[in-house]
Amino acid sequence: MSELQIDVVSDVVCPWCFIGKRRLEAALRALKDERPEVVPRIRWLPFFLNPDTPEAGEPYRPFLERKFGGPEKLAQIWAQVSEAGRTAGIDFAFERIEQRANTLKAHRLIHRAQQSGDADALVERLFAAQFLDGRHVGDAAVLARLAAECGEDEAATLAYLSSDQDAAAVRAQFERAQQMGIGGVPFFILAGRLGVGGAQPPEPMLGALRQALQGA
Secondary structure: OEEEEEEEEEOOOOHHHHHHHHHHHHHHHHHHHHOOOEEEEEEEEEOOOOOOOOOOOEEHHHHHHHHHOOHHHHHHHHHHHHHHHHHOOOOOOHHHOOEEOOOHHHHHHHHHHHHHOOOHHHHHHHHHHHHOOOOOOOOHHHHHHHHHHOOOOHHHHHHHHHOOOOHHHHHHHHHHHHHOOOOOOOEEEEOOOEEEEOOOOHHHHHHHHHHHHOOO
């Protein structure tokens, strides 16, 4: 067996990161057909799409209308993202989202999950909660419930989120990503040496995975 390390820099409130996750999964399924001996090891690294988000969050749509230049421009962007999402099997429900979330707590949950295993199920659940269900993924009680849906103890998770544990480590990882020149997400680091920016379609991503495996 041969391991392939894949670091994914992302934010759970980034719709393109959700699309990028699904496209990566499609590329990995194709890679498995070609190279069944390759075992991908995915690590999720934090990025703050809007680092100035208040801890309690704020109304979602008004913020985006200000950011992108009004309701018509926002509608165009949502239509574009929704179309890309459909090709990846995601039915975005932007209209359900009420709060713009501060994602520090969500990133801390992912960080904690990865200390003992694979965080993929949690990451998928966070994306789905944000973009399909419209749940507030910055709220500790919501996050504890999502973690419980992935098999974690809800009360213990809530206690963890009520502390500052791992907050400094998560912020440091974000700062390292910035120091590497990563200014947008998703961003993929393959085998620790090959960087791929953006939610690449499965075929180009498969090509990048093949390139990363050369000489491995």
